[in-house]
Amino acid sequence: MYTFLGRFIPSIRKSLIQMVPDGIPNPKLVVYVTGWLEFIIAISVFIPKLNYIFSVVGIILCFMLFPGNIKAHARNISFGSKAPTNIYLRACIQILFIVSFIIIFKHA
Template structure:
């Protein structure tokens, strides 16, 4: 739920800022990129906060090597993508890269749902809502890549 809240809040604040005269945010797409950047900063931070990091490590499918390293790498990639979304010249490429990253990380979501891995104090998210959320985020990243 936190990623969705971050996304919506970032989008709304950016869009309102654009409506108040900030030309760089004068349409939905730049505001969407800001919202996605905020969301990815929030999700990336979980990769480095000790308690949340342990939950993400537990989500990694058992057959993959070095889950701690995979969590670190994906967190760094999410942060790099968030920065890339805020730079007009790199924003489309960053959005596509983040969409691909979400596709590549989806097996971890499936694995976590099937193994009922909780996140923090919340119980595991079932596969159907988790899948719907990922499809939504991927679709928004693709929309952010359009010129």
């Protein structure tokens, strides 16, 4: 939910749009669509019949979004008004999300 809610904070939304890898059309739309996917994934945790499907979607989304983290690191893109997050911390957070989705998947 935290990452979804960030889409409503203009400075964070601007940073997320800048993070979209070059060559992907309409970065603003990508940010909104991925945000709504994150929202649906967060809600699905409370709906047992959807846990299986959206844990897989969550894992795929983590892999799809990581190039944006690499771009943010390479171009020193801040996250809102905060200094850019270290790429190793970003990778650890992504791994934590993936492990969480795997746990949800196995218990679904």
